[in-house]
Amino acid sequence: MEKQEMNTTTILHHLKHGLNSPRATVIRIEALVAIATCLSFFLLIFGSWRRWCKHWFIQNGVLAAYTLSFSLVTYTMGSMQSSAARNEMFPVWALSLFPVLGCTNSITAYSLDDNKQYMRHMIQQVLCTGYVFLIICTITNNLAAVASMLLFFETQQRIGSRILACMLASEFWNPDKQIADYMESEHEIESQYDPVSMKGYTYLVQWNFGHMKLNATTGYKRKLERREGSVTIEKIWQCNNGLLGPGDASGELKDVCLSFALFQLLKRRFIGFHCAETGQMKTKDFVFKGLLLEREGGYGRAFNIIEVELSFLYDFFYTKYAFNYHLGFGALTWAISTTLCLCFIGVVTVIRRSRIGSSSDAITIVNTNTIDIIITLIVLASLALLELLQAILYWASNWGKVALACDYVRQPSLKRSAKVIRRVKEFLSRFPLLEQYYWQHKLGQYSLLESYVYNYRLNFSGKVRSLPYGRSTGNNGLCPQINKCWYGFKKRSQNRKLFFRGKGIKGRIAGEPTRLTVQVKTAVIDALKRTNGCLTKGTSSLHSNNVYSNISRAFQFQPDDTEIHTILIWHIATCYCEMAPSSFCPNEDTEEGKFLKDHRTVATQLSKYCAYLVVSAPELLPGHQWSTSELFNAVVKEARRVLKGADNSYQIMKSLEEPMGTIFHRGAQLGRQLESISDIPLRWKVMADFWAEMILYVAPSHNVKEHIEHLAKGGEFITHLWALLFHAGIVRHGEEDHIL
Structure with missing residues (x-):
């Protein structure tokens, strides 16, 4: 031993x-x-x-x-x-x-x-x-x-x-203050404007700081003394030099510059400067008669411009691309010199x-x-290699493309040595790289009636345990006890991740995100154009579909109700209609069947997305996020109390007595009222139009920091709508409704 x-x-x-x-x-x-x-x-x-x-x-x-x-x-x-x-x-x-x-x-x-x-x-x-x-x-x-x-x-x-x-x-913040001052009088520079040809839209893309001087006659706000030295959207649209000439590449490059100009306008909101253009008809026409002019492809160009704009916003706050942009071609020079020094040291070694x-x-x-x-x-x-790749990535990015477009406007003709540098920039700008991946193009999904039955706790071993609070809504042919165990086993991995994200507690099980479809984009933009920018909590859709009187008689909106109340009530009603046997068309290959399918897809996806925002991103919605979470927890308890041990949630909700004033009861009653619409395609059109208006209604907010933080977490569709509405001059809701 x-x-x-x-x-x-x-x-x-x-x-x-x-x-x-x-x-x-x-x-x-x-x-x-x-x-x-x-x-x-x-x-x-x-x-x-x-x-x-x-x-x-x-x-x-x-x-x-x-x-x-x-x-x-x-x-x-x-x-x-x-x-x-x-x-x-x-x-x-x-x-x-x-x-x-x-x-x-x-x-x-x-x-x-x-x-x-x-x-x-x-x-x-x-x-x-x-x-x-x-x-x-x-x-x-x-x-x-x-x-x-x-x-x-x-x-x-x-x-x-x-x-x-x-x-x-x-x-x-000096550049942002200069833009804020400039936009105070931008609408006075050109009296005539055209949002298609961009005539009269002198949004700044690049300008000289020295040309902006304080003017005592304008309340000591800066004015651009020499417009000739600045690059505006109007000048870029009028330029036919190089890649800005005729061709598809020209349109893409001009749209990138437009996104850059819009990014600089949007950035002012984070800093808190006044956005004077929001009250101008010129601003509204820019979106309604310009960006949203074409309908083909689900208004793809408008959403692409917003996506690129938000990518600029992400780069500005999380990378040094903005500094390299101001540094100019010197950034590439520093990268090359650093690479040569590294190679020289390697040889000496x-x-x-x-x-x-x-x-x-x-x-x-x-x-x-x-x-x-x-x-x-x-x-x-x-x-x-890292240095060279980083330099290439920058000049192939949208920042390099904007710098190249501004060169075309400032210097139409160059000397031979400068032409070589420009051709290098043109060559790098043609690389697509990863610029097509601006965000995830997905909608988060959450269904209250599928997730209310589970509660989670963390045991001493650090593992998440799923405790069935009631019977699973699914049916795989097994007995109820085995069915519940199988459902918990199947969700165990997902639930564990959701718990540590704070989303796996008290019924907060988010479903798999769904792809953002053209139908959803088209429905939202059609709702914006139908209301002409006057945002309401869905009442416009009820009027346009001639069901306002029936819905209003069935349910009165209470004075203390907020946007979150409305979202949860209509979400429960939409889930109820989704479970109804009469929700589907026997033959979806017909024109009527495709019409029903498209509207059902829009209604269910937007309904679950709004509920997902309540659960996972309440800071992006109106009201305080803690109040939103507290309200949601109360609704989960209501659902558990009403549907405890239920094999068929639809039948219980259908047979509920007069509403008790709770959100769950009011949602079930609204669902029954929607189910009474015998025309099934119309029923789903009512819900699709409502949710399209609702997502627009909750999009405008002053939570700028929260939107920018979510850009680094995969992004959210509501952030894109928030930016689009801002550029249309819509920064707050329309008149409050008194009927749900």
Whole structure:
């Protein structure tokens, strides 16, 4: 026994000695440098995915990589400086970590609050600069020292650009103030306007800050002194130079510039500047007689322009593309120079090596082997590739396209040397890359009658347990007890994720998101045009379908009811009609069947989407999100009390007595009233038109920060409607209704 204990102690002693040996220290630092480089690649690949993908791996993986990368760089550099072991690759590895700190992946913030933490980034920069400078001073190879100092100063600029990008998104509001002042009198510049040809629409795309001066006669608001030096939407539409000439590419490039101009107008709302154009008929005509003019393809052009606009908004707050845009072609110059420095250091590393001083009693020099050199070259090549890819991604992005279009307007003719640079820009702008993925193009779905029966709790083992509160609405031919267990087993994985997101408690099981269809887009825009921008809580649709009197007699809207009350009541009624046996047409291949199917799809998808917003994104709806959640929890309890142990929810809801004043009872009564409409296609048209108007009614809000934050979480359809309505001059609801 004593011999066995001695062997164990000996093994542990040798293991501890091996882990603390100089060679093990070098290997550990080398591994950390490789991990930091891999994190940069991960952020480059998946960083932009979170604006169109809600998958937990993308959202949490980007957060983990973003948070870990900066801490890892600081820790690794500190380990190099404080370690008793030295290796001649330490200066190269330290310089390799420096570009990572400067956001080689272009991401500057994970959330809006990160932009306000630029002082923390400055402190990190000072700390890491000191580490790197001390390590570089140990180099005795003159050629390596010169190359290292060049890269050192190059990467200083990269880190500085990240800090300035955060400041641009959080404090530098001068351009937005200039646009706000300019839009005060924009409608006076041209008396005649045409929203199709963009004549008279002088929305700014690019302008010179020096041409905006305070004017005492206009209340000390800035006025554009020389319009000739500015680039407006009208000028871009009139330009026929280069890619702005005839052709399909011209229309796409002009629409990108229009999205950029609209993005600058929308950005003012986040800062809080006055939007003077909202009360102008010119603004309303821009949307109703311009963007929404063509109906083919579900108003695809209008939604594409809004999608690109919101992508600009995302890039402005979460990346350094906006700073690169103001930097101009210098961003590409810095990227190329940094790449050349990295390549030069790689060559020096192989040929002459960056030797450090001799060893002493306190410092141990660890010899460099072939594996160290190979890994170092891989790291340097990876960083050089990252720099080039980032530059290409920027000039192939919409930011580069806007800069190119402004060049066409400002300089129709160029010298031969400048033409080469422009052709490079034109070549890069033709790459589609990932710009087609602006958001997920999906609608979240939630059905109260399918999700009310389950409650969730977290046990001591950290696992989510599903507790059936009543019988499952599904039927797979098994006995009720097995049926409930099977339903819980099938939903276990989804429920666990929803619990940790705060959406798996008290019946908050969101269904699978559905694809945003052309029918839904068309129904929403048709409702907007039908009401001519006068938003109501669905009463216009009831009048247009001649059912207002029947519905109003069946149900009176109570004075204390809010938009959330209306959504939940109509959601319950729509779910009731969806369960009704008479909800389907026997032959959906006929014209009447297709008509019914389209309206049923629109009604059910928008109904479940509005309920999904109540459950998962209440901050995007009118009212306080806590009040919304409290109201929803009360409705879940009502549903459990009424439908507890029910095998057939439809029959119980159909046989309910006079309403008790609860939301669930009122929703069931409204569902029965809708079911009494004998014309089934008309019944679903009433509900489809109502939900199209309802989603428009709740879209205008002042929750700008919440909408921008959701852009980094996959985006929401209501945000696109919010932006579209703003550009039509609609920033608040219409007159309040007194009948539901």
